[in-house]
Amino acid sequence: MPDHKLITGDCLEVMRGMESNSVDLVFTSPPYEDARTYGIDFKAKGDAWVDWCVPRIMECLRVSKGLVAWVVEGRTRNYRYSNAPMRLAVAVENAGGVPRKPPVYNRVGIPGSGGPDWLRNDYEFVLCWTREAGKLPWSDNVAMGHEPKWTPGGIPSHRLPSGRRANKLSWEEKVQLGAEEHTKRSAKKLGKQVYLPPQRANPGNVIRCKVGGGLLGSKIAHENEAPFPESLAEFFIKSFCPEGGTVLDPHGGSGTVAAVCERLGRNSISIDIRASQTELQKRRIEEAKSKIEAA
Secondary structure, X not given: OOOEEEEXXXXXXXXXXXXXXXXXXXXXXXXXXXXXXXXXXXXXXXXXXXXXXXXXXXXXXXHEEEEEEEEEOOOEEOOEEOOHHHHHHXXXXXXXXXXXXXXXXXXXXXXXXXXXXXXXXXXXXXXEEEOOOOOOOOOOOOOOOEOOOOOOOOOOOOEOOOOOEHHHOOHHHHHHHHHHHHHHHXXXXXXXXXXXXXXXXXOOOEEEOOOOOOOOOOOHHHHOOOOOOHHHHHHHHHHHOOOOOEEEEOOOOOOHHHHHHHHHOOEEEEEEOOHHHHHHXXXXXHHHHHHHHHO
């Protein structure tokens, strides 16, 4: 059974007491500048917010043997965007973190979030780093992918030579046609390397999630001010943490990461400065266990 550690405290101080390379993945979402005070009078914004984040990210990089991913967003006030995610990305790189191209978390934005003259905000950045350049020690980048539309050598044309529409074929028919076409092309390329695509397609770096009431994966999540959906955590946990591995969430909040780890057979460490959130995380893990038992 997965093991879950719930810690109440400042994540910076807690992580300083953790061993290097002790977790497989860090996945978290910190306060979004001064969007909310969280009952602890949190008001950092702009450069002050970046300065608050950087040492915590560097500690995340020290304790993680793999990816560090932070879901972040800036603030728009008086028709001016704070550029907080971009500022943070540059600051962490200057501090020594190695950036990966950030995926985006695509959601249906809050109506009116574009103001009277701009576009509704439908995405948030997921800034990603590693401590050193090089291949991740573990990843399954097609874990959240899908079956390819065509098998190797498949015919992507709108209509086949027989006149049938390509999109009307069954998967079995696509496999057969793909195999036949692949054999023909391979014969022409005898002696040359032939590309064989994976059985599952790479899902890409736009992560589409449904959010809002009833779509977060738990009613308990709504007791936190800014929960994210279980589907977002699941994407990163399946893709970048092996089964039996450990995921750290330095801003544990409503316990979404811990709950998903319970369901997926990963260990978790959740840190939150508020004891109320630690209690919320306990309830969330128990809820996840009960769902598994009822399935």
